[in-house]
Amino acid sequence: MSTVPADRPKAAERIQAAAKDLFYRQGIRATGIEEVCRVADATKMSLYRSYPSKDALVAAVLSQDSACYDQWVLEVTQACATPGDKLRALVTAMVHKLSDAEYRGCPLLLAQAEFPDRDHPTHQWVAAQKARMRDGLVELARQAGAAEPGLLGDGLSMLMDGAWASLPYLGPERAGQVARQGAEALLRDALPQGG
Amino acid sequence: MSTVPADRPKAAERIQAAAKDLFYRQGIRATGIEEVCRVADATKMSLYRSYPSKDALVAAVLSQDSACYDQWVLEVTQACATPGDKLRALVTAMVHKLSDAEYRGCPLLLAQAEFPDRDHPTHQWVAAQKARMRDGLVELARQAGAAEPGLLGDGLSMLMDGAWASLPYLGPERAGQVARQGAEALLRDALPQGG
DNA sequence: TAGGTAAGTGACCGGTCGGTATCATCAAGA
DNA sequence: TCTTGATGATACCGACCGGTCACTTACCTA
Incomplete structure (x- = not known):
């Protein structure tokens, strides 16, 4: 035993x-x-x-969550030929994830909500990680030739956060539909004919 | 004393x-x-x-938060002539709220994140209230003559949730810009010439 | 076979949690 | 004036929190 x-x-x-x-x-x-x-x-x-402490364990777990996101992005985009395809694949994968019964949204966002005080180290650390994730989307948008990469990247980032925040009251199917349409509108406006 | x-x-x-x-x-x-x-x-x-308990106090506070939202909607929209104007006024007021230094996003969403378990009564109660708020936006969209009221209402709701979720890493100005442009795109697509 | 190391055991610490009991105080209305 | 209802003050409860202690066990390797 x-x-x-x-x-x-x-x-x-x-x-x-x-x-x-x-x-x-x-x-x-x-x-x-x-x-x-x-x-x-x-x-x-x-x-x-x-x-050394529970806080240290929390930090380790959140670091792992952050690394898992990076790997998820890699896996989802590695087979794509163009940056535009990568963005579209990320949207599709995110929508698909909404239907996962175990999925409760971005773990970093959940953690940040548990420490709403802006001065709390965890709150600040999460903000830095989310900014990094946003930067990745902005960079992809730039590579894809978006007219305003910042707007496309920030818009997709905000859309994703909104999607899982609305998951509990919209449900996975509806949240997925709305997020997909919003993302397509963003991509359509920002990218020259499907690049 | x-x-x-x-x-x-x-x-x-x-x-x-x-x-x-x-x-x-x-x-x-x-x-x-x-x-x-x-x-x-x-x-x-x-x-x-x-x-009778801390849970009861929490419930009372969240009910008040929910009522405050209703009143905020009333105050923001009461001077508007048309449903379309009401939707636009809500977007403007929301963007303005993002710059409030005391603002940390929707209190109901914060509370829901503290109880991520879907079976928790607080989690379910918040989901019901958020669904009610969404219904209000959908109804406004319907009155405004939107082609797809559900899509416009759900989209605005998701956009708002995304806006304050992204507030910590985008900052109030940037989050406001992105949310505004997203909302304008939604309204432009859904409403017949500025109705 | 000896020794080092990683892990387990169970008791224990001070502090804080949500919640309760008892009694004193005080303003207002009959 | 007497009552009454709302409030204050304070000590207390059991449970749990994060965290520490001395000590034991099991395995790997030299």
């Missing part, structure tokens, strides 16, 4: 994986250290050997 | 006002009962005489 299969993930990894899941599903403040350890099948001492 | 000016607001009102402010600025879970009472200059017993 307490013997450990030799190829089991290390305690720190199990803890971070459990925290990522629980923080996302229940909220950060609503999730206690002991619950994380119980789900991870680890002990508090293992947690505190790898993370 | 402890004598009470006769025309002072009642304890329940002071408590609810303090809770509304603190819940919005710090978050609901981050705000303790005792802090609410301290700011309200009231005692815990006064709180529990008027509200």
Whole structure:
């Protein structure tokens, strides 16, 4: 029962994986250290050997969330030939994600809402990450030859945030439809004939 | 010192006002009962005489937030002659609100993010209220003669939610610009020549 | 076979949480 | 004047929070 299969993930990894899941599903403040350890099948001492505090664990989880977004962008766009195709593929993938039953929106945005104080380090860190994600969209828009790359990138970014914010009351199908139409209007206005 | 000016607001009102402010600025879970009472200059017993639990206080505050939104819509639109003008006035007022230094986005959305579990009563209640707000926009769009009232109303609703979600990383000016252009595009596509 | 290291165990800490009990105070109306 | 209802003050409760302690177990490797 307490013997450990030799190829089991290390305690720190199990803890971070459990925290990522629980923080996302229940909220950060609503999730206690002991619950994380119980789900991870680890002990508090293992947690505190790898993370000096709960805040540090939160930071690690959010960093991982941010990295997951980067990888998601890579996977979605790597098969696309042009920057314009990449933008369209991202919109399609985002709309598709809205229908995932486990999906509750951008984890960074959720976290930021839990710390609405602008001076809170987590709030500021999330804002910086979201700005970075926005920059990526703006850069893609620039490469695609958009007349106003900033407007297209910012618009898509705002649209995505709005899509998952509206998910609870619009539902996945409707939110997907509206987001898709909005994105198509943005792309149509900004890109020269489908570039 | 402890004598009470006769025309002072009642304890329940002071408590609810303090809770509304603190819940919005710090978050609901981050705000303790005792802090609410301290700011309200009231005692815990006064709180529990008027509200059976913290959850009940939260519900009362969110109901007030919802009512404030309704009144805001009324104030913004009452001077407008046509439904189309009302929609445009709402967009303008929303953009203007983004520049308010105290503004942190829709309080209901903040609260919903604190309870990401879809089964949580607060989460569901917020979703119902947001759906009601959306219905109001759809009805205005229908009165304005929009080709697809649902698309215009849902689109504006999603755009507003996206605007304040993006506020922390876009900043008020940029978020306002992008939201305004998006709203104008929506209105332009949906409304027959400025109706 | 010895030693180092990662992990587990369970008790424990001070503090804070939401919530309750008891009693005193005070203004206003009958 | 006497009552009454709203409020204040304060001590208290059990539960849980994040975090720490001394100590044990299991595995890998030299």
